[in-house]
Amino acid sequence: AQSVSQHNHHVILSEAASLELGCNYSYGGTVNLFWYVQYPGQHLQLLLKYFSGDPLVKGIKGFEAEFIKSKFSFNLRKPSVQWSDTAEYFCAVSTHYGGSQGNLIFGKGTKLSVKP
Amino acid sequence: DAGVIQSPRHEVTEMGQEVTLRCKPISGHDYLFWYRQTMMRGLELLIYFNNNVPIDDSGMPEDRFSAKMPNASFSTLKIQPSEPRDSAVYFCASSLARARYYEQYFGPGTRLTVT
Numbered sequence: 001a002q003s004v005s006q007h008n009h010h011v012i013l014s015e016a017a018s019l020e021l022g023c024n025y026s027y028g029g030t031v032n033l034f035w036y037v038q039y040p041g042q043h044l045q046l047l048l049k050y051f052s053g054d055p056l057v058k059g060i061k062g063f064e065a066e067f068i069k070s071k072f073s074f075n076l077r078k079p080s081v082q083w084s085d086t087a088e089y090f091c092a093v094s095t096h097y098g099g100s101q102g103n104l105i106f107g108k109g110t111k112l113s114v115k116p
Numbered sequence: 117d118a119g120v121i122q123s124p125r126h127e128v129t130e131m132g133q134e135v136t137l138r139c140k141p142i143s144g145h146d147y148l149f150w151y152r153q154t155m156m157r158g159l160e161l162l163i164y165f166n167n168n169v170p171i172d173d174s175g176m177p178e179d180r181f182s183a184k185m186p187n188a189s190f191s192t193l194k195i196q197p198s199e200p201r202d203s204a205v206y207f208c209a210s211s212l213a214r215a216r217y218y219e220q221y222f223g224p225g226t227r228l229t230v231t
Contacts, residue, residue: 032218043207043222044159090159094218103149103172104220108158 002027004091006107013081014115021076021110023091033074034092034104035065044090050074061085083116118142120223122208128229134196137226140189141210149220150183150193151207159207165191166213198230 007022025031035047048059055067065076074091091107121140129135141148149164163173168185176183180199185191195202205227209220 034219036222043224044209044220045222046219049219103161103164104218106159106161 002095002105004093004105004107006091006110008110010111012113015083016080019078019081021089023074024072025093027095032094035076036090038088081114083114086114087112120208120210120221122223122226124226126227129198130231131199132197135198137193137206139191139208142221145210145212147211148191149209152204154204200230203228203230
């Protein structure tokens, strides 16, 4: 079965530090990849997505992610975090596999705490 | 577009009572998903529909949980009888298959507390 692994459960950074959150998925076929963000007390919102083309994807608020097919990875990065980036981040993958077509497989999430 | 609409936003009920959560997906979307989020278990997919038909309900925890989608613009998630361990935030999401991305749009959630 497809799965998504997020390596870090909780990351604590100081403002202006660089961020990289790991995400690996287990599926060898065509995938669409997503990062969602959930600010405290709010619902999940799309941060960025990869469908095809340039493997370096830029999203909102200065976030970017790089799709490395050979590593089955889609890591999220930001060069300089702000206190307002404190949130939980979810990696997700959708496949074109018939049985689960249309579904997103979510990772367990990484909580990011940014200290002012 | 109003986005995904969920009601109520907060629900407090006593153990044993029936609870009904409601969701209106984005107009034109043909997939609808119900998730549950807790501190202990994180985000869990309960069930999802395509064109109003349930596709996968393997995430529904027990027979106490049921979901329906009588038409393209409305879905309910019912818990009967409710138990304290059902306390969680329940999210509804919708997506458009034609877009191919399968990007899901989430509603604001219903925070359920069962005492």
